[in-house]
Amino acid sequence: MKTGFLLVKECLEHKHHPEVPERVVAIGERLEKCGLLSKLSSYDLHSNPIDVVTTLHTKEHAAAIEAIPGSGKAARFAVAGVLGAVKAVSEGKIKNAFCAIRPPGHHATNLCKEQGYCYYANTSVAARYAQSLGHKKVLIIDWDFHHGNGAEDFFYDDPTVFTFSTHHAGGYPFTGLPERIGEGAGKGFNMNCHLDVGAEDSDMINVWKTKLLPAMESFKPDFILISAGFDSRERDKLGCWNISDKGYFELTRLAMQMADKYCNGRIVSALEGGYNPIGVSRGAVAHIAALMNEPAIPDDFDPTPGELQPKDKPAMRFGWIFFPDGEAEKIASIEMRRSDNSLVYNLPVTNIKMNAVNTKLPSLEVGSYINRLIYKDGRTIESAFDYEQVFKG
Numbered sequence: 001m002k003t004g005f006l007l008v009k010e011c012l013e014h015k016h017h018p019e020v021p022e023r024v025v026a027i028g029e030r031l032e033k034c035g036l037l038s039k040l041s042s043y044d045l046h047s048n049p050i051d052v053v054t055t056l057h058t059k060e061h062a063a064a065i066e067a068i069p070g071s072g073k074a075a076r077f078a079v080a081g082v083l084g085a086v087k088a089v090s091e092g093k094i095k096n097a098f099c100a101i102r103p104p105g106h107h108a109t110n111l112c113k114e115q116g117y118c119y120y121a122n123t124s125v126a127a128r129y130a131q132s133l134g135h136k137k138v139l140i141i142d143w144d145f146h147h148g149n150g151a152e153d154f155f156y157d158d159p160t161v162f163t164f165s166t167h168h169a170g171g172y173p174f175t176g177l178p179e180r181i182g183e184g185a186g187k188g189f190n191m192n193c194h195l196d197v198g199a200e201d202s203d204m205i206n207v208w209k210t211k212l213l214p215a216m217e218s219f220k221p222d223f224i225l226i227s228a229g230f231d232s233r234e235r236d237k238l239g240c241w242n243i244s245d246k247g248y249f250e251l252t253r254l255a256m257q258m259a260d261k262y263c264n265g266r267i268v269s270a271l272e273g274g275y276n277p278i279g280v281s282r283g284a285v286a287h288i289a290a291l292m293n294e295p296a297i298p299d300d301f302d303p304t305p306g307e308l309q310p311k312d313k314p315a316m317r318f319g320w321i322f323f324p325d326g327e328a329e330k331i332a333s334i335e336m337r338r339s340d341n342s343l344v345y346n347l348p349v350t351n352i353k354m355n356a357v358n359t360k361l362p363s364l365e366v367g368s369y370i371n372r373l374i375y376k377d378g379r380t381i382e383s384a385f386d387y388e389q390v391f392k393g
């Protein structure tokens with residue numbers, strides 16, 4: 001049986017910088033260039049996804065999202081893509097699947113608006129759908145840099161959906177503390193793992209082997225869903241970890257071992273974050289190659305063009321500055337200046353959360369800015385950014 005793959009074209013109609021259509025286009029192009037696309041099997045979109053969406057989201061939320069021009073349609077097709085994959089895997093038409101969809105879903109709850117680029121909680125809706133097809137216990141694995149707060153919210157008291165998220169708990173949406181383990185009947189079925197700035201393959205694999213795999217020995221999932229965000233990858237624009245393509249290949253292999261052991265190989269994976277399109281395509285192709293049982297990641301045919309340079313550390317992202325362990329305590333203040341050197345602010349560093357500091361970005365006019373970290377010993381580190389490029393929707 002083949003691995004399923006669908007690039008849902010309607011998902012390209014929605015634009016939201018930096019969650020851009022190029023993220024999924026690049027995945028399709030790379031699969032074709034490296035010869036994997038023809039070995040994959042397509043599958044059908046679910047024909048009536050909103051009926052399934054409203055088994056989890058409120059009707060008010062679905063109506064509000066549907067009413068957003070462009071984005072509402074793209075969000076509906078994104079969730080239809082994931083549900084279609086669940087159905088095809090459930091019916092044994094494909095072995096497993098990767099859904100090249102956007103907008104992503106793992107931050108969405110029921111706020112009747114977009115949250116962190118997300119509209120419908122794609123994998124959470126898919127979990128409920130898998131259950132309706134007879135797969136009683138569902139595992140959701142989230143390897144995005146950011147916490148999968150949507151799945152945690154929806155299933156916090158539910159022992160039938162096990163939610164496992166690795167993330168930086170100081171980053172958006174500022175949730176995901178390890179002590180949040182579920183409540184009531186769902187206590188012990190929500191697992192949050194904070195990984196520090198600069199986390200590598202070995203850190204991620206270690207939490208899988210010491211926490212996730214042992215937990216699954218008693219949970220024994222009937223279906224596995226992956227919220228596959230590639231902002232956990234090295235050289236991402238927003239994430240601050242260094243997971244390599246080899247890391248995603250290896251994580252996928254571990255997920256497949258679990259799926260073979262407990263649920264006849266059933267895995268459906270859906271794209272979440274990842275903001276360096278070339279990097280997303282490399283990480284996703286490594287992930288898909290593993291799902292296909294390819295012996296190795298296909299040879300890279302165009303090493304590095306389009307990739308961002310390795311980021312400076314500390315890493316500055318959207319008004320937050322992430323520090324390697326122990327580094328934040330050495331900083332006296334954070335300063336932002338315009339390109340003409342006029343001061344926007346100078347903030348003393350006092351509130352440090354999980355090695356991250358919120359610089360409380362003020363409303364800025366379009367232009368170039370410089371962030372400057374001033375260390376207690378007098379050293380400074382500067383990082384320039386362009387407001388229009390980074391922040392404008």
Ligand SMILES: [Zn+2]
Nearest residue numbers: 144146231273
């Ligand atoms: Zn993310």
